[in-house]
Amino acid sequence: MIRRELKDAQWARIEKLVPGKEGDKGRHGADNRWFVDAVLWIARTGSPWRDLPPEFGNWSSQFQRFRRWAKKGVWESLFKALAEDPDLEYLIIDASIVRAHQHAAGAKGGAMGRRSGVRAAV
Numbered sequence: 001m002i003r004r005e006l007k008d009a010q011w012a013r014i015e016k017l018v019p020g021k022e023g024d025k026g027r028h029g030a031d032n033r034w035f036v037d038a039v040l041w042i043a044r045t046g047s048p049w050r051d052l053p054p055e056f057g058n059w060s061s062q063f064q065r066f067r068r069w070a071k072k073g074v075w076e077s078l079f080k081a082l083a084e085d086p087d088l089e090y091l092i093i094d095a096s097i098v099r100a101h102q103h104a105a106g107a108k109g110g111a112m113g114r115r116s117g118v119r120a121a122v
Contacts, residue, residue, distance in 0.1 A: 005040040006033060013085075017078055019069070031057075038062050 011033050018032045038056035042049065049066075052059040069075055 005037045014078055017081055
């Protein structure tokens with residue numbers, strides 16, 4: 001079984017924003033959380049949809065649902081809602097992470113004034 005990507009608190013923040021919830025017209029998305037976990041798995045791994053593990057369901061169905069949500073603007077509304085109250089849990093920057101390139105230390109900057117060796121040979 002695949003572990004869930006979303007924690008309960010995270011899902012509670014977006015649960016009311018996704019289509020197919022109780023009270024919406026049409027079919028209810030009983031597996032909305034599982035679907036969002038599948039999308040996060042794709043985003044995290046960078047895998048193509050065809051490589052979606054079977055535990056998430058048929059990859060083609062999940063991809064079609066992803067496209068429908070994208071066309072309706074569901075992902076955009078989720079991002080906007082989440083941006084209003086950012087979770088800064090992973091915002092950590094210190095000297096052990098930030099490093100300068102090896103050529104950034106003490107070298108003279110600017111363009112070099114040397115001519116190409118090709119021109120000298122002509």
